[in-house]
Amino acid sequence: MRTSGMIASALLAAAVAAQPLAAAEVRVLNWQGYGTDETWGVEAFEASTGHTVVHDYFNSEQEMLTKLRTSPGAYDVVLINSAFTIQAAEEGLIQPIDSAAITNFGDLSPGLRDAAEFRLDGDLYGVAWTWGLTSIAYDTEEVDPGNTINILWDPAHAGNVAVRDDSVENVYLAALATGQNMNAPDDLDAIRQKLRDLKPQIRTFWSSEDEWNKEFVADAFDVAVYWSGSASRSAKAFGLPVGYLIPEEGAIAWLDGLSLAAGSANPEGALQFIDYMVSPDHFVRWDTEVGAPASANGVAMNQLPEDAFNRQVLGDPAATANLQFMAPLSDETRETFLEIWEETKAWYAE
Amino acid sequence: MRIESRRRWAIAWLTGPAYLWLAVTIFLPLSAMLYFSFQKKGPFGRHASEFSLKHYEAFFTKGYLQDLMWRSLEMGFHVTLLCILIGFPAAYWLARRIRGRWREALFLLIVLPFWSNALVRIFSWTIVLRPDGVLDRAVHLVIPGLPTIDLTDSYAAIIIGLVHSYLPYMILTCFLSLQAIDESLLEAARSLGARSWTILARIILPLAVPGLAAGSILIFVPVIGSFFEPRLLGGPKGTVIGTVIEEQFTVVSNWPLGGALSFILLAIVLLILAAASPVLKKHMSTT
Numbered sequence: 260m261r262t263s264g265m266i267a268s269a270l271l272a273a274a275v276a277a278q279p280l281a282a283a284e285v286r287v288l289n290w291q292g293y294g295t296d297e298t299w300g301v302e303a304f305e306a307s308t309g310h311t312v313v314h315d316y317f318n319s320e321q322e323m324l325t326k327l328r329t330s331p332g333a334y335d336v337v338l339i340n341s342a343f344t345i346q347a348a349e350e351g352l353i354q355p356i357d358s359a360a361i362t363n364f365g366d367l368s369p370g371l372r373d374a375a376e377f378r379l380d381g382d383l384y385g386v387a388w389t390w391g392l393t394s395i396a397y398d399t400e401e402v403d404p405g406n407t408i409n410i411l412w413d414p415a416h417a418g419n420v421a422v423r424d425d426s427v428e429n430v431y432l433a434a435l436a437t438g439q440n441m442n443a444p445d446d447l448d449a450i451r452q453k454l455r456d457l458k459p460q461i462r463t464f465w466s467s468e469d470e471w472n473k474e475f476v477a478d479a480f481d482v483a484v485y486w487s488g489s490a491s492r493s494a495k496a497f498g499l500p501v502g503y504l505i506p507e508e509g510a511i512a513w514l515d516g517l518s519l520a521a522g523s524a525n526p527e528g529a530l531q532f533i534d535y536m537v538s539p540d541h542f543v544r545w546d547t548e549v550g551a552p553a554s555a556n557g558v559a560m561n562q563l564p565e566d567a568f569n570r571q572v573l574g575d576p577a578a579t580a581n582l583q584f585m586a587p588l589s590d591e592t593r594e595t596f597l598e599i600w601e602e603t604k605a606w607y608a609e
Numbered sequence: 610m611r612i613e614s615r616r617r618w619a620i621a622w623l624t625g626p627a628y629l630w631l632a633v634t635i636f637l638p639l640s641a642m643l644y645f646s647f648q649k650k651g652p653f654g655r656h657a658s659e660f661s662l663k664h665y666e667a668f669f670t671k672g673y674l675q676d677l678m679w680r681s682l683e684m685g686f687h688v689t690l691l692c693i694l695i696g697f698p699a700a701y702w703l704a705r706r707i708r709g710r711w712r713e714a715l716f717l718l719i720v721l722p723f724w725s726n727a728l729v730r731i732f733s734w735t736i737v738l739r740p741d742g743v744l745d746r747a748v749h750l751v752i753p754g755l756p757t758i759d760l761t762d763s764y765a766a767i768i769i770g771l772v773h774s775y776l777p778y779m780i781l782t783c784f785l786s787l788q789a790i791d792e793s794l795l796e797a798a799r800s801l802g803a804r805s806w807t808i809l810a811r812i813i814l815p816l817a818v819p820g821l822a823a824g825s826i827l828i829f830v831p832v833i834g835s836f837f838e839p840r841l842l843g844g845p846k847g848t849v850i851g852t853v854i855e856e857q858f859t860v861v862s863n864w865p866l867g868g869a870l871s872f873i874l875l876a877i878v879l880l881i882l883a884a885a886s887p888v889l890k891k892h893m894s895t896t
Contacts, residue, residue, distance in 0.1 A: 424840075426856075426860065461845050462762075462845075463761070463762050463844045463845065464844050464845055477739070477740070477741070590650075590861065590862075590863075593860075593861045594861050594863055594866075597856060597857075597860055597861050597863075598671075601673065601848070601853050601856065602671075602673040604845070604848040604852075605673040605676055605677050605680075605848050606673070607845045607846065607848065608677075608680065608843070608845070608846050608847065608848040608849075609676075
């Protein structure tokens with residue numbers, strides 16, 4: 260009984276998947292609550308194009324890839340972190356995009372729009388949508404930030420620095436501080452030494468946005484590694500005197516793009532949806548009402564209110580010239596990074 | 610003969626479930642982990658299984674792992690010692706001095722922390738120990754003008770949290786030993802002119818050794834493998850072998866190295882127990 264029920268439901272699922280879907284549907288695969296599924300945005304898009312929008316969600320990049328692999332043709336638009344775009348393209352999970360179909364394409368910041376992470380064999384596989392940083396936040400009332408990452412190592416802030424207990428993040432920062440390519444550092448000993456040198460500086464490790472804010476209020480630190488989106492919320496939503504520094508050595512950056520799924524039943528609607536997502540209309544409302552990461556659309560950034568964090572800090576092209584984007588890491592590299600960080604922590608604990 | 614075989618069946622029926630339970634809950638997971646600890650790579654991804662000793666070698670070639678192991682053993686020693694120093698007098702007092710309803714009430718107070726979630730207990734300590742926290746304010750209420758007391762992110766904080774978490778084990782095991790001491794032994798000693806100190810050292814302490822030993826093992830073993838207490842209370846000072854093992858599983862899915870380090874930890878525990886057993890046996894047999 261149970262077995263036949265399972266077979267029946269499996270057949271039903273297969274039938275549903277095989278059914279030709281209405282051409283007027285745009286099926287989006289994204290993190291939940293990440294911009295594309297804002298009700299007002301979906302409604303505006305549906306009203307102007309006649310397409311209906313359906314969402315499905317993933318909880319990790321691996322899950323996103325698995326969903327694309329196991330359900331070809333089930334999606335039209337998919338959000339892919341730029342570290343995974345080429346992999347998805349190589350596996351044939353997404354298809355090339357004709358940039359002419361994206362009317363806002365010319366307004367996207369060239370550094371993000373033309374990133375090599377979105378291209379395979381000259382074809383465009385992802386439209387730059389949003390980005391953000393892991394860099395340094397500081398107390399604007401107590402710290403003159405300067406413009407170097409070595410503020411973390413500055414004896415003036417000894418015992419007043421906080422970092423996150425995260426091996427990849429800290430190895431990346433040390434790689435930037437020692438002038439290396441953070442995704443493929445060749446001088447690991449320099450990174451080891453740089454991290455060891457951080458010992459007298461470190462006051463505490465933080466582990467969540469909430470904890471960061473509480474400790475900042477309790478004056479536990481003056482300078483700390485932080486995420487740009489979170490720093491924006493600390494300053495805007497909580498009114499804390501938080502400044503954000505993008506050092507001349509560069510910062511850790513992530514970049515999300517919107518891609519066109521292979522086998523999309525409605526590529527035309529999908530491209531319209533992507534076009535709407537990268538438009539200033541959508542972004543400005545998203546950032547002002549909800550709080551968004553930075554937009555890859557320079558025009559959209561300039562339409563934010565003058566005092567918007569995203570415009571003030573991340574809107575400066577000079578500051579963002581030296582960003583290094585996170586690339587996928589092999590298991591071996593992750594293990595090496597963790598070993599370096601654990602060895603360093605053993606030294607901190609002594 | 611028939612009675613003999615029926616007896617055997619009865620024994621099998623009665624003990625079987627317990628052994629099955631042990632096999633399923635302890636032996637199987639442990640042997641799976643033992644297997645992984647000798648693999649080159651973890652159970653994820655597409656690769657053939659390959660025997661390797663490299664994760665055991667890592668412990669002997671990487672100095673920081675040995676340092677952290679030593680640190681964990683030290684931590685276990687400190688916590689156990691403090692639990693004895695606090696727990697034994699408390700148990701003695703409970704067993705020999707307090708009677709009736711008061712004893713029940715005090716027992717409840719001792720066991721109470723056990724009923725709360727361990728993480729909640731540790732987070733509560735971070736509130737107590739931080740600057741301008743409960744401890745800081747209380748001390749300043751009594752003696753104003755002292756410098757700020759900040760124990761967060763320190764070795765002391767880890768020890769405080771762990772002692773608080775594990776102290777009930779010591780009190781309960783010692784209580785059982787102390788309560789079983791026949792009152793007439795002490796009366797006899799007193800009637801022969803023994804002083805309190807002599808009674809404690811010559812009669813009570815030796816008779817309490819089983820309780821002290823059981824409590825020490827129950828505390829020492831989990832403490833040297835602990836990871837979230839050191840991490841939450843110690844911050845940058847809270848790295849121990851337990852946190853390294855945990856990170857192998859949670860951060861990089863390196864089950865083989867995590868497993869190998871766990872088994873080295875287990876081997877060290879067994880060695881310590883083996884070294885201590887002659888002493889314990891001697892005491893147990895004299896009782």
